[in-house]
Amino acid sequence: MKFILTLCITCFLCACVNTTVQEVRERETGIQAGDSVVVIGRNNRPSHEETEIDFVDCVAKDLASGGNALAVVSEQDFKDQTFPWFEPRTAPVNIKELPKLLEQRLLADRLNELGIKYLIWLDGKTQRTSSAGSLACSVSPAGGGCFGFLTWENDASYEATIWDTDDGKTVGRISSDADGTSYMPAIVLPIPIIARVQNNACASMAKQLEEFLVNNGV
Amino acid sequence: MRNKMLKTAMWTQAPKNKKVTFRSAGAKLKSYATLAWTVFAVGCSGAQVSLDSQFPTPLLEPLPVHAGIVLTKDLLAYNHNEEIKGSGNFDINIGVAQRNIFSRLGEGLFSQYTLSEQLTYNENVDATLLPEITKMQISLPSQTRSEYFEVWMRYEFHFYDNEANLIGSWVLPAYGKANQNDYRGNGPALKAAALSACRDAMAFFSLNFQSNSVAQRWAAGEKGTPAAAEPELAPIQEDGSTNESETTNAEENAAEEIDSAASSSTQQSS
Numbered sequence: 001m002k003f004i005l006t007l008c009i010t011c012f013l014c015a016c017v018n019t020t021v022q023e024v025r026e027r028e029t030g031i032q033a034g035d036s037v038v039v040i041g042r043n044n045r046p047s048h049e050e051t052e053i054d055f056v057d058c059v060a061k062d063l064a065s066g067g068n069a070l071a072v073v074s075e076q077d078f079k080d081q082t083f084p085w086f087e088p089r090t091a092p093v094n095i096k097e098l099p100k101l102l103e104q105r106l107l108a109d110r111l112n113e114l115g116i117k118y119l120i121w122l123d124g125k126t127q128r129t130s131s132a133g134s135l136a137c138s139v140s141p142a143g144g145g146c147f148g149f150l151t152w153e154n155d156a157s158y159e160a161t162i163w164d165t166d167d168g169k170t171v172g173r174i175s176s177d178a179d180g181t182s183y184m185p186a187i188v189l190p191i192p193i194i195a196r197v198q199n200n201a202c203a204s205m206a207k208q209l210e211e212f213l214v215n216n217g218v
Numbered sequence: 219m220r221n222k223m224l225k226t227a228m229w230t231q232a233p234k235n236k237k238v239t240f241r242s243a244g245a246k247l248k249s250y251a252t253l254a255w256t257v258f259a260v261g262c263s264g265a266q267v268s269l270d271s272q273f274p275t276p277l278l279e280p281l282p283v284h285a286g287i288v289l290t291k292d293l294l295a296y297n298h299n300e301e302i303k304g305s306g307n308f309d310i311n312i313g314v315a316q317r318n319i320f321s322r323l324g325e326g327l328f329s330q331y332t333l334s335e336q337l338t339y340n341e342n343v344d345a346t347l348l349p350e351i352t353k354m355q356i357s358l359p360s361q362t363r364s365e366y367f368e369v370w371m372r373y374e375f376h377f378y379d380n381e382a383n384l385i386g387s388w389v390l391p392a393y394g395k396a397n398q399n400d401y402r403g404n405g406p407a408l409k410a411a412a413l414s415a416c417r418d419a420m421a422f423f424s425l426n427f428q429s430n431s432v433a434q435r436w437a438a439g440e441k442g443t444p445a446a447a448e449p450e451l452a453p454i455q456e457d458g459s460t461n462e463s464e465t466t467n468a469e470e471n472a473a474e475e476i477d478s479a480a481s482s483s484t485q486q487s488s
Contacts, residue, residue: 048364053400083274084421088414089393106277 015195017180021204025172027164029213035117036071037063037213038078039160042123043088051122055158055202059122062206068214073114082110099168116165118213122205124158126198129179135186146186155179156201160209172212176205264306265405269315269412276326276424283437284330286343286380287320290350291335298354305358308404310412312354312371319416320349327427339381345436346378352389356408359398366395367407369415375423377432383442386432392419 031037039060041051056075064072079086085107092098098119102108135148156178162171180195296313317333324331334340337348353372359365371392377385394414401407427433 048366050395050397052397080274082277083417084276084278084424087417087421089418090421090425104277106279110277 015180015182015193017178017195017197017200019176019178019200019204021208022175023172023208023212027169027171029171031070031117031213034115036073036115037118037120038073038075038116039063039120039122040075040078040086042121044091044093049125051124052126055198056122058202059206062203063210066210068210070210070213071115073116081114082107095163095168095170098163102165102168111165119163119165120209121161122158126154126156129153129155135184135190145188146190148186150184151181153179153181154195154197156197158201158205160205174205174208174212176201176208178204264302264308265408266309267405267409267412268311269409269416271315271413273319273322273416273420275322276420278326278424280327280329281437283328284344285324285328286332286334286340286346287324288334288337288346288348289316289320293350296351300356302358305360308356308408310408312351312412315416319420323420323423327424337378337382341380343380344439345380346382348376348378350374350376365397365399367398367411368395369411371415371419373419377436379442385436385440385442388430388432390419390423392422394418
């Protein structure tokens with residue numbers, strides 16, 4: 001009974017999120033024993049935008065867990081191990097730069113040591129697209145409380161580009177778009193009903209990436 | 219209602235067996251005031267950051283040079299302090315990271331390196347490098363109306379032969395940023411931006427070292443002249459090769475960023 005009640009409250013407090021995932025496959029993929037992947041957020045200069053660290057960590061964590069768990073090298077570890085080749089000012093911006101980069105013997109050897117088969121670049125971010133309503137709270141010696149209603153809409157739009165380090169070519173792209181509206185009614189106590197937009201985009205992206213890399217496109 | 223009032227009165231009353239003195243009331247008031255001040259101060263007191271982090275070793279073929287690297291007391295004690303109106307005082311101890319930065323650079327770039335604190339004649343090394351931080355600036359999201367904490371730094375690398383004669387200098391601007399949404403509080407975000415700037419400087423220095431004309435002459439064992447060791451150092455003249463022109467553009471961009479940040483902060487302060 002307690003469990004059902006908790007479940008009902010949880011469902012009630014989570015607002016709806018719409019997620020759309022699209023995949024473009026350019027080449028066959030596959031993961032062998034000993035292969036690993038790395039998920040890196042785009043933060044190249046001079047672009048001022050960068051993907052949230054939370055999102056990159058979330059995708060990496062989801063890829064590394066579950067039934068078809070992949071070996072994932074953490075972004076920071078990868079950047080330290082390959083320093084200075086993947087820093088914001090030096091990282092390859094497009095796939096054409098990768099073969100030249102892999103000509104660096106020490107770098108190529110290090111990627112082999114780490115077993116990096118695929119580089120997954122994440123681009124995009126979550127933004128608040130609209131908000132409305134008002135909420136006022138007051139505190140007095142007799143007590144306090146809030147009254148009002150707030151609503152806001154978040155939109156998450158991410159794209160993963162997957163590079164094969166063996167031949168320096170793009171194997172595909174996956175985009176994950178999610179949007180949802182959160183609400184916060186307040187009658188004495190504010191009750192947040194949050195749309196977990198970024199989490200949904202992350203879960204969808206990771207699931208699709210896993211299938212994309214493991215299932216060989218057949 | 220009566221019960222409620224009674225309860226409130228009981229709650230506010232002092233315990234019967236304890237005397238409420240002016241002294242204890244004063245102490246209580248003082249502790250509340252301290253707590254309130256702390257809460258207020260935490261909210262807008264800026265940040266104190268110390269870059270006591272480890273840096274990676276560059277993954278490059280080391281040059282066959284025994285380099286002497288001079289880390290002056292000024293460099294090791296470099297501290298950037300800036301009062302930003304409405305945001306508080308920001309203090310970044312970046313000097314504490316320099317020994318680790320140049321040890322890692324020495325390991326990655328040269329076959330052998332020796333750290334020292336003073337520029338002197340040293341026959342045990344092939345040539346000497348003296349780094350200096352000449353400028354540093356920060357900007358907060360509230361100043362730029364963006365989501366980013368930003369740090370700009372300008373290093374100046376002075377290249378000497380082993381007799382302490384100046385061969386030339388290389389000005390290297392570096393930049394780092396950190397999204398405020400990725401961190402909790404000013405301190406961690408500013409630290410991340412400063413770390414990013416240090417890594418940027420290391421990366422740029424590592425990858426462009428062999429294409430920089432002064433560094434090339436230095437590594438080739440060219441001797442400096444006492445006349446070149448004037449306090450005012452001329453900017454480096456690049457030889458126009460592809461890599462170098464890219465380097466120059468990148469350096470100019472970073473330099474422009476530093477200068478534009480300087481002008482905007484001047485405008486804000488005026």
